[in-house]
Amino acid sequence: MNKREIGQSGIFASELGLGCMSIGIEEKQAEAILKTALDEGITYFDTADLYDFGVNEQLVGKTLHAVRDQVIIATKAGNRWTESKDSWTWDPSKPYIKEAAKQSLKRLGTDYIDLYQLHGGTLDDPIDETIEAFEELKAEGFIRAYGISSIRPTVIDQYVKRSGLSSVMMQYSILDRRPEVQALPILAENGVTVAARGPVSFGLLSRNWGDKLSKASKKGLNWYTDTELKTVLSTLEKSLTDKRTLNGLAFRYVLQHPAAATVVAGASSVEQLKENARAVQEAALTEEEYKWIQDISKTADYDAHRL
Known part of the structure; x- marks a missing residue:
């Protein structure tokens, strides 16, 4: 599987990354998915301290321990579980970020994190203090690079201007x-x-999108009407050939952008993971295909995420 550099960090990630949140907490199943990912050439694994109260990090760390020097582990911090563990609060402070990193290292069973990410962020945060925490962790050798997970352009702009971040994780697809x-x-x-x-x-x-249309269209694609969404998906499906599938088209569209390093997709089964690995290795889009997809789909603004 092809690899791309994360920012200017010297760290290279597989074009397909595994979003580990969906692997579950049953150890044998999680291990099977993670080991299949390795077999398929995936080297980028994304987790977070929030997932399953840290159990996700433990499973990822345990399974990948034997190949630690061959994989990229990305995790996140900033969301802090309450004592009752029924909700979490936001804490981007320097003391918390530094302590959270050390706790993640313990759960992962490693002495460094390849990519450490702020799990959100707003303009009300003490941004310079947060950046200082990441820079110190990097200087101390606990992390190799850092980034943020955010869909807020204003926040992203501040981190780009004020920090040495390498990566931004954000929702991005043909439909978004x-x-x-x-x-x-x-x-x-x-x-x-x-x-x-x-x-x-x-x-x-992906295949059988019609079964998911009514539920998915209400989950944050509100710049499309149901009719528009159905039209776009039908048009994309009609364009497919025996060498191009809908999920392959989706992966290759995102990877066409010069800023893209990896597409991070979850998988709750070995079969789903294998299908994703197959799809991401379809041929790159031609310029005509890329432009055509942009012509039939829509862009939108982040009106609800200004701050």
């Missing part, structure tokens, strides 16, 4: 092209790359 309007140009100009989550848009950009 909001990053193209504001965020991606800033990143491409500054050598920061994107780890794109949600590349298949709630499963719509």
Whole structure:
């Protein structure tokens, strides 16, 4: 599987990354998915301290321990579980970020994190203090590079201007092209790359999308009417050949952007993972295909995420 550099970090990730949140907490199943990912050439694994109260990090760390020097582990911090563990609070403070990193290292069973990410962020945060925490962790050798997971262009802009971040994780797909309007140009100009989550848009950009249409269209694609969404998906499906599938089209579209480093897709089964690995290795889009997809789909603004 092809690899791409994360920002200007010298760290190279497989074009398909595994979003580990969906692997579950049953150890044998999780291990099977993670080991299949390795067999398929995936080297980028994305987790977070929030997932399953840290159990996700433990499973990822345990399974990947034997190949630690061959994989890229990305995790996140900033969301802090309450004592009752029925909700979480936001804490981007320097003391918390530094302590959270050390706790993640313990759960992962490793002495460094390849990519450490702020799991959100607003303009009300003490941004310089947060950046200082990441820079100190990097200088101390606990992390190799850092980034943020955010869909807020204003926040992304501040981190690009004020920090040495390498990566931004954000939702990006054919059906959610909001990053193209504001965020991606800033990143491409500054050598920061994107780890794109949600590349298949709630499963719509895959086979049997009609079964998922009514539920998925209410989950954050509100710049489309149901009719418009159905038209776009039908048009995309009609264009497919025996060498091009809908999920392959979805992955290759995101990877076509110069700011894209990896598409991060979850998998709750070995079969789903194998299908994703197959799809991402379809041929790159031609310029005509790329432009055609943009012509039939829509862009939108981040009106609800200004701050």
